[in-house]
Amino acid sequence: DAGVIQSPRHEVTEMGQEVTLRCKPISGHDYLFWYRQTMMRGLELLIYFNNNVPIDDSGMPEDRFSAKMPNASFSTLKIQPSEPRDSAVYFCASRRGKGWGTEAFFGQGTRLTVV
């Protein structure tokens, strides 16, 4: 398996522009997580899905952020409009949800810079 695939790897955009990050989870995994990593706050959960349904979006910072999972093999995280404080590395992770305590596997991340 190719693992969790994220695109793009790097994104530089101007303040006010829309940004869309993409994720393909590992086949057969029924949980998908979006995390954001910064030096100040470390890894923070933004939202997670189970069987394509959003379960907990309490970490989404503002209405400017939205996430979708139209099918089991694809998810997007959209920021509209983007702001400089959104600059961070965004990770997607997936896991097979048979009970508790199964590990999550991470993608390589998207480094977002908003200027």
Add this chain to the structure above:
Amino acid sequence: EDQVTQSPEALRLQEGESSSLNCSYTVSGLRGLFWYRQDPGKGPEFLFTLYSAGEEKEKERLKATLTKKESFLHITAPKPEDSATYLCAVQAGGYGQNFVFGPGTRLSVLP
């Protein structure tokens, strides 16, 4: 309040100099404690899962242990390629299926 902390924040070792990293947690209903390794510019890479106090897991030069309040990642005779940030994460009943991560320990192993 639930918390996951790691110490030290950064650690420099000489090649071959063994040491331990600490992950302390205060959560209700621990379901699993996970160790990850993260190299610069990459996503976290899974190392171990521990489920209950007294459990130990080993992989090459790494050994992870778990008590009711903390976990240790012991590194025996480290090599420069062990240099990375080591993250611990907990899954607890109050978090649903989420993982809550500690801030990490930056390990540098000098040749």
